[in-house]
Amino acid sequence: MKVVHTSDWHLGQQFFEHNRYEEHQAFLDWLVQELVQVDADLLIVSGDIYHTATPPASAEQQLYAFIKQAKLSLPHLHIVIIAGNHDSANRIETAKPLLQQFDTYVVGRFDKNQPQNVVKLIETRHGLVNIVAMPFLRSADMAQADSEDNGYACAVKHAYDSAYKQLKDVTLPVIAMGHLHAKGGDISSDSERNITIGGFDSIHADVFGDTPDYIALGHLHKAQKVANDETIRYSGTPFPxxxxxxxxxxxVVLIEFSGKQISSITSRFVPRHKEVILLPEKGGATLDELCDALQNLELPQDGEIPKPYLRLRLNANETDSQFRFKIEQALADKRVHFCGIERVSNAVEGEADLLFEDLSKVNELAPLTLLELAYKEQIDGKSSLPVELKKCLETVLVAINEQEGS
Structure with a gap:
């Protein structure tokens, strides 16, 4: 039995105000071909299908068109999808009756009173497989074990244990899905929304127990193993x-089962549809250096090759008031999707600190980063952010996230 694990598609996302529909479609077309090439039996998608709880209609149409095309190309394929923290549980659940016609099973939320709803027994052409399709767990979905720092982790473990009890035959392969931040996972602070509360970001891999044969995770954008375990993995995003x-x-990750045993786990690399360029790669540059770099930048001239994304890093001490005009001139004949300018300070121990010059760019900073900057600016520039303030922010963020996803 061949299983393909993917996650964090973020359909509907705009990249610095640039529409990514074409990029998303290129990935979905590639994924259909990949599923056919490996002759997959099962596709599991571990959350964050959409970028927001209210995605554009075009993003929903992309998902449904992909499922239809995948089934046409590979009639024996089964698909399991869970909601992530970016997804609306209700929106995911609403599509359930329609998608079941395409052997596609979706789970938007976990009901602590009906844990059997997240357990799917799927009959593939190579035998039965148990899927514990655990979506992103909001605090309201679970019975909190206690109010201590590990309360959320204990509640997550209880949720998985209650689901495992619904398995009728554990001699069959068991795949557990999840959308969370497992301890030790590398996080991309620029784009992964902080969903921590009560120790959420310190959930240890042992919460999944010994029942699953493979654990398919979503939320962290970097493909990686957890706790150095080959069978606990984040597939990561399919594009930056x-x-x-x-x-x-x-x-995406290909897992091959021989009966209950995993015979191989391999990475199937997604081709980059659009390049992502940051000038310079490290630190900031003077205005003259940036203009020279832009002049020497080699870009595809073929109109059939997608324009790359380009972002510039300018020294914070640059005093030329005409810098925007000069950069616009340097960019005039360049085939790029321009993604703005960062002001960068190189004065702190040789490392670059980003200074977002325009308030319009403030939403590109993670909330925790904003709070840390405000604390150092207004309260104490030498001390780190107090834990109490961090927990207050986490509580607010989770409350907002739950409201958005309801």
Whole structure:
């Protein structure tokens, strides 16, 4: 049995106000071909299908068209999708009756009173497989174990344990899905929304227990193993969600089962549809250096090759008031999707600190980063952010996230 694990598509996302529909479609077309090439039996998508709880209609149409095309190309394929923290649980659940006609099973939320709803017994051409399709767990979905820092982790473990009890035959392969931040996972702070509360970001891999044979995770954008375990993995995003992710090796994961045993786990790398360029790669440059770099930048002239994304990093001490005009002139004949200018200070121990010059760019900073900047600016520039303030922010963020996703 061949299983393909992917996650964090973020359909409907705009990249610095540039529409990514074409980019998303290129990935979905590639994924259909990949599923056919490996002759997959099962596709599992571990959350964040959409970028927002209210995606554009075009994004929903992309998902449904993909499922239809995948089934036409591979009639024996089964698909399981869970909601992530960016998704609306209700929106995901609403599509359930329609998608079941295409052997596609979706789970938007976990009901602690009906844990059997997240357990799917799927009959593939190579035998039965148990899927514990655990979506992103909001605090309201679970019975909190206690109010201590590990309360959320205990509640997550309880949710998985209650689902495992619904399995009728554990001699069959068991795949557990999840959308969370497991302890030790590398996070991209530029684009991964902080969903921590009560120790959420310190959930240890042991919350998944010994029942699953493979654990398919979503939320972290970098493809990686958890706790150095080959069978606990984030598939990562299929394309960069920010400039911080420009060097990620984007992939889907192919898991091959022989009965209950995993015979192989391999990465299937996703081709980069649009390049992501940051000038310079490290630190900031003077205005003259940036203009020279733009003049020497080699870009595809063929109109059939997609324009790359380009973002510039300018020294914070640059005093030329005409810098925007001069950069616009340097960009005049360049085939790029321009993604703005960062003001960068190189004065702090040789490392670059970003200074977002325009208030219009403030939404590109993670909330925790904003709070840390405000604390150092207004309260104490030498001390780190107090834990109490961080927890207050996390509580507010989770409350907002739950409201958006309801």
């Amino acid at each position: 969600m920010s400039f911080a992710e420009r060097n990620y090796k984007h992939q």
